[in-house]
Amino acid sequence: LFFKETYSPLSSDEIIAKEKANMDNKRFKHCVRVSETSRKLAKLNNYDEDKAALAGFVHDYAKQVPKEEYRKVIKTQGFDQDLLNWNRSIWHGIVGTYFIKRDLKITDKEILTAVDRHTTGDVKMTTLDKIVFMADFIEPGRDFPGVDEARKITFANLDDGVGFQLAHTLSYLIKDRNKIYPRTFKAYNVWSTKKK
Template sequence: MKSEHYTQAERELLMQKVQMQMSQKRFEHVLGVEKTAVALAEKYGASPVKASIAALTHDYAKERSDEEFQLVIRRDGFKLDLLNWNNAIWHGLVGADFVQRELEIDDEEILQAIRLHTTGAAKMSLLDKIIYVADYIEPGRTFPGVVEAREIAMIDLDAAVAYETKHTLLHLIETEAVIYPKTIETYNFWVAKYRRELP
C-alpha cells in the first residue's frame, strides 16, 4: 500500500484487515487513536494519511500469541534480548514487522511510528510523536490525568510527549514493572532534558 494514494475504499479495506486481527474493544481503541492522530496531524502539519494508516495499524499485532512473537524474533534477526520482554514491548517493535509483511505497508515513517508507539525514543519524528500521544489520549481512555494530557496535546505536542512519558514511567514504577531501556531513554530526553531547557 502506498500512503500517497489512499482512497476511502483502501482505508475501508485496511480497517477490515485490522479488525480481523483483534477484539471489538481493541478495534474501537484503534479507531479512537486514528481519529485523534488525524486531528493532531492536521494541527501540527503532518500527513493525515500517514497518521491514519499508522494509527489503524499500531496495535495490529497486539493480540498475537507470545509463541508467534518469539518465532518472528528468532527468525527475522531481531536482537535476542527481546525474548526477555513481553507483548507490551513486542507488539510495537516486532508488530511493525507483521504490518510490513502481512499488510504490505513499506513506508518506513509509518513503520517507525508503530515501533515507537509504546516506548517512545529520544529522537522522534513528528509522526512518531503523534501516534505516541494519540494512543495515550484517544477518547476511550479514562485514567486520571487524561483530560490534562488532551489539553496539553492541543497546545504543545512536545510537552504532551513529556507528560505522557513521565506518567507512564510513574505507573510502571508504582506497579513495580520492569522498565524497558528505551522508555528510560525517552524519559531522560523528553522529561529531564526538556524540563531543563524550558525558559
C-alpha cells in the same frame, strides 16, 4: 472509515478487514479512535492527515498475535534477541512492524517507525512518531486520572505532551514495580526532565 490507497497495494477495505480479523472488537474500536485522534493532531501540527490516520489505525495491529508467534519471529527475523526477555506490551510495537509489513503490505518507513516507537517513545522522535504516541494516550476512550490534563497539554504543544506521557507512564510502571524497557527510560530523560 477510509484510507487513501498510497501506502499499501491493499485497498482501504482490505486493510480494515485484516485489522478487524486480527483483534477483538474493543481493540479495533481503540484503533479507530487513535486514527481519528492522529488525524486531529496532524492537522494541528501541519502533518499529512491521511498518513497519520493510517499510522494511528494500524498502531496496535499486532497487539493480540500469539506469544509463540512473536518468539518465532524475534528468533528468525533479525530482531534484537534481548526482546525475548520482554512481553507483548513491548513486542507489539517493535515487532508488530514485522506483521504490518507482512500482512498489511505497508513499507513506508515513517509509518513503521511510528508503530515501533508508540509504546516506549524514543530519544529521537519524528512528528509522526509523536502524533501516534500521543493519540494512543489521549484518544477519547482513555479514562485515567490526568487524561484531561494530558489532552490539554498535548493540544497546546505536542512535545510537552510527549514529556507528560513519559513521566506519567514511568511513574505508573515504577509504582507497580514493573521492569522499565531501556528505551522508555532514555526517552524519559530526553523529553520529560528539566535540563532539556
